[in-house]
Amino acid sequence: MNKTITFGIPCYNSAEYMDHCISSILEGSGYAEDVEIVVVDDGSTKDDTLAKAQGWQERYPTIVKAVHQENGGHGIAVLKGLENAEGTYYKVVDSDDWVDADALRQLLDKLRAFIAYDVRVDLVITNYVYEHVEDDTQKVVDYGFAVPKNKVITWDQIGHFNLSQNLLMHSLCYRTDVLRDGGVPMPAHTFYVDNIYAYVPLPRCKTIYYLPVDLYRYFIGRGDQSVNEQVMVSRIDQQLRITRVMMHAYHLYEDVPSARLRSYMMGYFTLMMAVSSVFSKLSDKPDAKANLKGLWDELKGYDRRMYLRVRYGLVGIYSNLPKAGGEKATIIIYRIAQRLVKFN
Template sequence: MKKTITFGIPCYNSADYMDRCVESILVGTGYADDVQIVIVDDGSTKDDTAAKADAWAARHPAIVKAVHQDNGGHGVAVMKAVAHADGVYFKNVDSDDWVDADAARALLDQLRRFIELEDRIDLVITNYVYEHVEDHTHNAVDYRRVLPTGMVFGWGQIGHFMPWQYLLMHALTYRTDVLRASELQMPPHTFYVDNIYAYVPFPRCRSLYYLDVDLYRYLIGREDQSVNEKVLTSRVDHYWRVARIMMRAYHLYDDIDSAQLRGYMLSYFTIIMAICSVFSKMSERDDAEAQLQALWDELKDYDARMYRHARHHVVGLVTNLPGSVGKSLTLGGYRVAQRVVKFN
């Protein structure tokens, strides 16, 4: 039978925490037979991730599928799950995260209604919650003042997103055919590709729905996590790579008809360039500043209007202040924002 939704779980040496993720989906959706879970073992070698994936599939063969591949990185594993998805809808849940049971039931019920009524909804948006390891606090991100609630809408009806409120991967449930048609370029062995996932498919999403539930629980604070400050700084070149893919996905002023969607995508891309700027300044790489300048030069050559928006918008200005004093101010501003929003 056609599944209502596929949950993809990319796993790499995830044995210590993947069980909670899988179980949260099974319990939250009531072990429903119109739900699919695709666990992708991304070439795990240090633990029994592969065996656990197979065990879950053996235990629930009508629901869980285990897929094994050579290590390709997070984005490759996500798209492998998409390739194996039988669901009309697809949601990625990283193996160290989990879903809220009540919210998962609400999402599944809503998706079933869409399918029963033959309403084509390309993107369903739900809230997510930062679960902070270090102090056991929670920080929910919702869209109540930004998106219409409980109705189908288009990009022309969205409001203004605050910088901490963008539509990250955690908030998104796509129609599977939208993801496949987007032909996402997920570079192998690259972190932070969730930004590509939450950007490139958007122009293909014509109809949207906001379900105001706190579905996704996003664990943050593990020392080996990709968003950990030290880890991110050491992998700033991954962000350069992601920024280039996002840059070249569109000439935003020419390709995006909706002014509201264009404005959102410009703002989001500006944040990505700001992240590149901040962490290039924090990096100990000798070539970091030169590589950052090369990235800005490439953007200017590719699309001068996108460059002007990203570089001369207030966010671009404060994250690229010149000289040693400017660098200190930029990093000081980042520290303040980090303490307030606690995004890593």
């Protein structure tokens, strides 16, 4: 049977919470045979992640596929899932997250209709929800006003995305062939590759559909989580590495013909440069500021027009205020944004 969608679940020492993720897809889909779940064990060392994945495969051999690889990091595990995917569509769900049952049923109905009526949709967008376990609160990220609802569109029909509306991995369901055609340049042993996944394939998506359901539930609150602020500051070198990959993916003004998509991607890239700037200022690593300067210099040499737009827009200015007083002001502005948006 042809698979409508493959869910790739990268797992690394995930035995404690992966069952919830897998069962949310199985139960939410009604154990549908046109759904595939590829559980990728990324060389786990501390628990029985692989054994658990194999157990799920034994119980549901026509739906769940357990795959093992030597440890390569989150991005390589995402690509391993893609390599093994048989679905027309591909969606990544991290092993500590889960999906909403009713929203999943609506997504499946829509994808099945696209396939049945031979409607080519390259990217389906859904909402995601920050699940803040420390205070038992939720924050829904939706795309109202930015993207027309429930219709097949092109990038020229999108509106303006505000800073909290970036199309993160949690909101994206790509056609599998879009991801495979041209690839996704995920570096090994690097966190934050989801930004590459949510940025590089976009110009290859010619048709888009926004289904306004709260599908993806994004767990926030574990101390060792990659989006924990202290963890992010400690991994500033990896943040810069990801931002470099995104920088060199496109000369945006030359390579992206849609003005609206180009504007969105410029906004996303600007935010990545701002994050790099802020966390470099928060870092106590002796080379952090020099490495940040190197990143800005590289952007200036790579594409001066992109550099001027990023550096001297409001976000670029306020994330790079000069001297010690300016640095303190930048961090205060970041703290205010953090409280408002609650993104980590």
